[in-house]
Amino acid sequence: MGRVTKTLTISLPPQVFEEVERLAKQERKTKSELFRDMISVYEDYLDEKRWRRLRRLGRETAKRLNITSEEDIEKLVHEARGIRS
Numbered sequence: 485m486g487r488v489t490k491t492l493t494i495s496l497p498p499q500v501f502e503e504v505e506r507l508a509k510q511e512r513k514t515k516s517e518l519f520r521d522m523i524s525v526y527e528d529y530l531d532e533k534r535w536r537r538l539r540r541l542g543r544e545t546a547k548r549l550n551i552t553s554e555e556d557i558e559k560l561v562h563e564a565r566g567i568r569s
Contacts, residue, residue, distance in 0.1 A: 496504065508518045551557060562568075 504515055504518065508515045511518060513521070546552070549556075549560065551560070
């Protein structure tokens with residue numbers, strides 16, 4: 485069976501490297517574990533950023549189409565599907 489991990493080499497300014505070492509020691513983690521945690525946190529940040537963008541687009545669309553209730557949405561869906569009330 486092959487290796488279950490891959491190695492990534494990165495370059496950091498000395499001050500950032502020292503901060504990574506300090507954080508890893510403080511959290512009692514390896515630098516690899518800390519980096520994996522940081523990636524997970526960054527992915528969560530990106531997900532939240534995407535949701536904020538979608539919510540903003542939804543608010544803008546609702547305003548543009550004068551949607552103020554769920555009934556307005558149902559009416560638009562029925563109109564788009566050709567369903568008469």
